[in-house]
Amino acid sequence: MQQSPADLVLTGGPVHTVDPAHPHATAVAVRAGRIVAVGHDEVHALIGPGTEVVDLAGKLLLPGFQDAHVHPVGAGLELGQCHLADTTDPAEYLRRVRAYADAHPDVEWITGGGWSLEAFPGGSPTADALDGVVPGRPVFLPNRDHHGAWVNSRALELAGITADTPDPVDGRIERDGRGRPTGMLQEGAVHLVGRLVPEPTYAERLAALLRAQGVLHAHGVTAWQDAIVGSYANMTDPAPVYRAAQEQGLLTARVVGALWWDRERGAEQIGELVERRRELTTERFRAGTVKIMQDGIAENRTAALLAPYLTSCGCTSGISFVDPGDLRKYVTELDALDFQVHFHALGDRAVREALDAVEAARTANGRRDTRHHLAHLQIVHPDDVPRFRALGAAANLQMLWAAHEPQMDELTLPLLGPERGARQYPFADLMHSGAVLAAGSDWPVSSPDPLQALHVAVNRTAPDAPEGTPVFLPAQRLPLAAAVAAYTAGSAYVNRLDAVSGTITPGKAADLVVLDRDPFAGAPEEIAATRVQQTFVEGVRVYASPDA
Numbered sequence: 001m002q003q004s005p006a007d008l009v010l011t012g013g014p015v016h017t018v019d020p021a022h023p024h025a026t027a028v029a030v031r032a033g034r035i036v037a038v039g040h041d042e043v044h045a046l047i048g049p050g051t052e053v054v055d056l057a058g059k060l061l062l063p064g065f066q067d068a069h070v071h072p073v074g075a076g077l078e079l080g081q082c083h084l085a086d087t088t089d090p091a092e093y094l095r096r097v098r099a100y101a102d103a104h105p106d107v108e109w110i111t112g113g114g115w116s117l118e119a120f121p122g123g124s125p126t127a128d129a130l131d132g133v134v135p136g137r138p139v140f141l142p143n144r145d146h147h148g149a150w151v152n153s154r155a156l157e158l159a160g161i162t163a164d165t166p167d168p169v170d171g172r173i174e175r176d177g178r179g180r181p182t183g184m185l186q187e188g189a190v191h192l193v194g195r196l197v198p199e200p201t202y203a204e205r206l207a208a209l210l211r212a213q214g215v216l217h218a219h220g221v222t223a224w225q226d227a228i229v230g231s232y233a234n235m236t237d238p239a240p241v242y243r244a245a246q247e248q249g250l251l252t253a254r255v256v257g258a259l260w261w262d263r264e265r266g267a268e269q270i271g272e273l274v275e276r277r278r279e280l281t282t283e284r285f286r287a288g289t290v291k292i293m294q295d296g297i298a299e300n301r302t303a304a305l306l307a308p309y310l311t312s313c314g315c316t317s318g319i320s321f322v323d324p325g326d327l328r329k330y331v332t333e334l335d336a337l338d339f340q341v342h343f344h345a346l347g348d349r350a351v352r353e354a355l356d357a358v359e360a361a362r363t364a365n366g367r368r369d370t371r372h373h374l375a376h377l378q379i380v381h382p383d384d385v386p387r388f389r390a391l392g393a394a395a396n397l398q399m400l401w402a403a404h405e406p407q408m409d410e411l412t413l414p415l416l417g418p419e420r421g422a423r424q425y426p427f428a429d430l431m432h433s434g435a436v437l438a439a440g441s442d443w444p445v446s447s448p449d450p451l452q453a454l455h456v457a458v459n460r461t462a463p464d465a466p467e468g469t470p471v472f473l474p475a476q477r478l479p480l481a482a483a484v485a486a487y488t489a490g491s492a493y494v495n496r497l498d499a500v501s502g503t504i505t506p507g508k509a510a511d512l513v514v515l516d517r518d519p520f521a522g523a524p525e526e527i528a529a530t531r532v533q534q535t536f537v538e539g540v541r542v543y544a545s546p547d548a
Helices: 041-046 071-081 088-103 127-131 153-157 192-196 202-218 239-247 269-280 324-336 348-366 389-393 406-421 427-433 448-461 480-495 525-529
Strands: 006-018 024-031 034-039 052-055 061-063 064-070 108-111 140-144 149-153 171-175 181-189 221-229 254-260 285-293 338-346 373-376 394-397 437-439 512-515 532-537 539-546
Touching: 006 041, 024 406, 034 041, 034 448, 052 532, 061 127, 061 480, 064 373, 071 192, 071 202, 071 221, 088 108, 088 127, 127 153, 127 181, 140 153, 140 192, 149 338, 153 192, 153 202, 153 394, 171 221, 171 338, 181 192, 202 221, 202 532, 202 539, 221 239, 221 285, 221 480, 221 532, 239 254, 239 269, 239 525, 254 269, 254 532, 269 324, 269 480, 285 324, 324 338, 324 348, 324 525, 338 348, 389 427, 394 427, 427 532, 437 448, 437 480, 448 480, 448 525
Parallel strands: 006 052, 006 061, 064 221, 108 140, 221 254, 254 285, 285 338, 338 373, 373 394, 394 437
Antiparallel strands: 006 024, 024 034, 061 512, 140 149, 149 181, 171 181, 512 532, 532 539
């Protein structure tokens, strides 16, 4: 029986399907938002009078990228505030802060952020510097990784932070030699000031989501997992604007919301999470995941390590935000309720604690299709690498971080030493062990562009690295096909969207991205030059570059 014509046919270029049963093609047909044929010239039989035909002209067609760890609303808000993310010059930071304050004389708080730790000695800027450009109004500027904040003296005053203020149990107030706060707050201490910052309005948050969605679509991202759905530090719960965008037909991506685990509470919040899952899950937004932040970051010595940091006193090995014994109990109960758990686990102790919790859940509940995953994985002890596959825990990679750059070389490596430094971002070891690899950007912590991340995964050098920069742990490089699979099929698996997306396969949604070249045909060091030309969600074009 003759099939009816397709709505859309993409042809004339390589198609990397990420489907191991049918890995390569040159033509794809789409009808009613679904892929109906994948092949070669025979697909042209589905071209009818009303079919849109996209000539790939030798350019690569991929499944849409999926970001398994991202913060779109926060990123969208920062783009509209005092944006510091694209420079590491302290003088430029202060110029932008002054300019933003001068341009917004009626704004009560100067907010924004995205500054880099390596711009300042020890990663710690001062209130005095901000006082020189904004003396009268409070300033609150989270850094790029959002595990710390730079504030001025007015903000410290409003928060009542003095030399006598104790550090919170999950954070640190940086102090000078006389014990006075310097203007840098770490982890839980950020909330001491962040709780005073006025929340963005509903309209601002909705605009931020849509702004971020546009940016992600422009980078070929068709689905993502929002890594914090709830209120945390100065971050406002994005759930209401996701609901509004869905109801108003504005949410074009598929989104998984990771419900925030309040580490100041315990198992009593699980019933509330069950209710939020029921209330929030809609056609394009599902809330079946819980996010547990188990540790911080290495640069401020809050990532949880198995042995102390190499500091002058050797007196800290980081912070486990959730007691490991409690963590095992909580994850076991969440797993029994069919929640996926999304762990922030950066240090080797946090990774082990998270895997121990998954193991406890598997022992108590049996193997369930809950698809727990650990994000960041900066330092993984070799004994724990095979446990990912054994426990069915996915490795959620932030590929862009696995390179020599000032933050790594000047702040991180001196704290870790050579043995632990050589265990960072073990992508190839995890792949060879049989672990499921997924990928996420952590935007606005780092760029949302998957192609930049793929470049680093394959080369282990930053796209903008100066000539002569050494390769960062070259044995951990990934083949391009494996890196692409992580950013498509692997993330679809983690997002529980693999039945409908992640590969170019008949019957799946036509979530597709057209690149401006075929990076498989070029030199690995040129991957970062690749750009997205078109992005489709269910066969609908949601992005087209001017030269498409």
